[in-house]
Amino acid sequence: MKINILCVCLYLIVITLFESTSAWAASVYPKRVGNYYSCRLEDNGNNTSKATLSIDYMAYRGDYSLTSRAIAVVFYNFSGKPIGRNLQPSSVILDGVKATTVHTIREVQYYRASLSKVWKNTDYFAAEIVIDNISNKYFKDWPAMSVGLADQDSRGDFYVNNTGVAYLTFDKTTDSCWLVEPEDPPPPEQQITFNFDLPQRWDLKTIKPGKSVINLSGTGNNPFCINYNGMETADNKFILMVNSDSEKNNTFNLRNQNDVSKEIQYQLRLNNGSNVLRFPAIAGRSYSFDKNATQVCFLPIFDIDAGSSPQAGNYKDVLNFNIIVKP
The missing domain is CATH 2.60.40 (Immunoglobulin-like)
Structure with a gap:
């Protein structure tokens, strides 16, 4: 009985070595x-x-x-x-x-x-x-x-x-x-895609005379979100641009819909919880995207200067958002 057991063990060892040798010697x-x-x-x-x-x-x-x-x-x-x-x-x-x-x-x-x-x-x-x-x-x-x-x-x-x-x-x-050829791949093209998720509008409700701060972080459907691929953005730095036709003297301007000569000055802050970006900014704001994430969202804060006696009416402005790769 002991001899039979030894023979079985030896047989298994031989088979294992044979498979290992075959795998090592395989050709392509x-x-x-x-x-x-x-x-x-x-x-x-x-x-x-x-x-x-x-x-x-x-x-x-x-x-x-x-x-x-x-x-x-x-x-x-x-x-x-x-x-x-x-x-x-x-x-x-x-x-x-x-x-x-x-x-x-x-x-x-x-x-x-x-x-x-x-x-x-x-x-x-x-x-x-x-x-x-x-x-x-x-x-x-x-x-x-x-x-x-x-x-x-x-x-x-x-x-x-x-x-x-x-x-x-x-x-x-x-x-x-x-x-x-598997051993000679072409360099991959660098293509970075961003998708913006913006609300239809940011409603500032009633603006008081003088200076005020309107923070929309406590209301729903107001975040400005950027969707991206973390592998595409890794090892790159970017510039976030926010522009408007109303921009002048380093401020944005809300324009009265009945009389565009009447304006209310404002600046925009975008807060993602760890960074606050202030606009307008002539050269934009530098920003690095977390390579382990796929989305970042900013909540808007408006710094308003309506002057002492703003004209009554409806005011609006249109903002354009762009991202460019930093040289």
């Missing part, structure tokens, strides 16, 4: 594997991102039997060189079926599922690839990734699509896919 060859159609990389808004691709795999033709269809995933360091960034295999999904294992060769991760009928399909088929829950930290140095179609044969070797890999960036979401 170029071959036409399939086609890429639509590609998209988008921020989930929770510090993770998702890649989605529409692809097809060609019918498998090889000297050795197919072990699994495979998906090659490449991330890059600050100089655009591939760098190992492992994902949970279950984050990589082919036609609704999750990968079960990952195999790394020269900083490229190959995801597969050798027991799945979908992943072992040797016929032609069209499918969708979804790679979800990608940590946004992986895009800090290089905001792009590559995804390649591959096959793995029974020897353990991989065949990667010889037309290139799909190169995904956050600013490129066209129907066609951008194909590149």
